[in-house]
Amino acid sequence: MIRGDESIDDFRFFTLDFEQPADHRHPEGEKFLQRMTLFHRSVTAPMVIDTEGAEIFAEPIAAEPVDLLKGNQVTVEHRFYGTSTPASRDWTLLDVWQSAADAHRVVRVFKTIYGARWLSTGVFRGGTAALLHRYFYPNDVEGTIPYAERHSLGLQDVRVPRFLANVGDAACRDSLKAVQRAALARRAELTPLLAAQSEWGFTFDTLGVDKAFEFSVVRLSFNFWEYLGLAPYDCDTIPGPTVSAEELFAFVDLVAGPAYTFSDQALNSPVGPESYQCATELGAPLYPEAELWPLLRYPGGQVPTFLPPTGVAKVYNPLPMLKLELWTRLHARNLLIVDGALSPWSASAFGVSSRNDSYRVVDPAGIGFYGTLSALPEPQRTFFFERLSDWADAPVHPPALSQGKLAPRYEKRMRHR
Structure with missing residues (x-):
């Protein structure tokens, strides 16, 4: 047709x-x-x-x-x-x-x-x-x-953290880590900014705003290098950890896109099929958490089998x-x-x-x-x-x-x- x-x-x-x-x-x-x-x-x-x-x-x-x-x-x-x-x-x-x-x-x-x-x-x-x-x-x-x-x-490929620990410039990697730590330490300031995206039609009933935010921050370094050259950011655009909550959230939102990855709308489509594929055959990276551990509330939660689609059997092959x-x-x-x-x-x-x-x-x-x-x-x-x-x-x-x-x-x- x-x-x-x-x-x-x-x-x-x-x-x-x-x-x-x-x-x-x-x-x-x-x-x-x-x-x-x-x-x-x-x-x-x-x-x-x-x-x-x-x-x-x-x-x-x-x-x-x-x-x-x-x-x-x-x-x-x-x-x-x-x-x-x-x-x-x-x-x-x-x-x-x-x-x-x-x-x-x-x-x-x-x-x-x-x-x-x-x-x-x-x-x-x-x-x-x-x-x-x-x-x-x-x-x-x-x-x-x-x-x-x-x-x-595997469902958490251990080769990824080793790669991210050495990729690119050391100063750039340190700046990204500083942003991650600051975002998690200041989550009380930043999560309301994510919740406010309900004005754009995003809801977070499945994971909750706090978990969706944390998962995105944990993925930030991976996402940054994954799309470097395609997205409108580079090492020089990484903000300092003391910028305003709005600036800090804007960078997390640009790089990790919590609403476009972990909202109810995203988890149903298109992230739902992707999560299912990763949980059953394609596998997934292990997102580095060790240096963020004291600031995490949901460590180890980003395993594809834990994510939607819910009520669906997911056995990794x-x-x-x-x-x-x-x-x-x-x-x-x-x-x-x-x-x-x-x-x-x-x-x-x-x-x-x-x-x-x-x-x-x-x-x-x-x-x-x-x-x-x-x-x-x-x-x-x-x-x-x-x-x-x-x-x-x-x-x-x-x-x-x-x-x-x-x-x-x-x-x-x-x-x-």
Whole structure:
């Protein structure tokens, strides 16, 4: 079902609803409409499937491989996010295999139209979804380029605190710790500011304002590095611990977004599906608490199985991600994993083997977002462009660079992704 069609630059942009089985093991049963977008340039150009890890972006933002190859792109919203939710809302149908089967069915149908070579990509959990799709259906695409992929080993991955203790500049890390301690010590001043967001439609009946605030402060350091370069903050914008309550809360709100993570509205959607995925298969980081312990009222509470959706059985199964990790290290061919040295998710990055024509690129000063490949120094830039060209059987069109920086269109996409 076509919901929108517009011409933008050198492609047509469609918004689509694609009928999927709620359970691919029983395709005759319940159906749901999965939201997708399509960038169409030419049926003879390469196609890139962009697997989203959450709700789809309504605006047309092409992935970096699509721009480089002047190709087409079909972007697939993840099941149980946005409008792509079965009416039954049967949580057992939210697993990595069902999601991969969604992507496989999209490829199977669209290959009848787009006959050139296919690649896959995705950012954040979408990058992990691209890897899982390739793991379950290795012949769907010729190559996979995930950016800043996210997964954890266990419900509290202990590699994360070690990473956060050493990432970036020591003065920046100390400033973040000072903000966390000040926010918790001054919670009596700051929690009313969170409660006041009820004026914007946020309520906190599930966790309570105090717990939602504390959980956000504990996550502040992780979130800061996770989105550095995408969000409007950097080390120079971290406030001192003695600023006004309004300034201190504004920084916590900007970086950790308690209302957008732990309000009733967020916990139902979109955080509910994310929490369920983390509790059952994807795992979660261990957020550092040791230095904040004397100021905490709910230590150890951020385990995905403790979080909504409530009344839903959540049993963690480590096997899918362990199998995926072994596959990327030993068997996966034509992978180009893009990570960033500043992203805490790089602490749990997948390994690859160049013997299988698979590689991992680490941006030393970023989080591994779109534009990373284009900004690589030579000769790495040319080498990876050649790999991309070989996999797609199409030429790469490098973007213009200015003094080693991204072209403006990439900077815009980084800000909006």
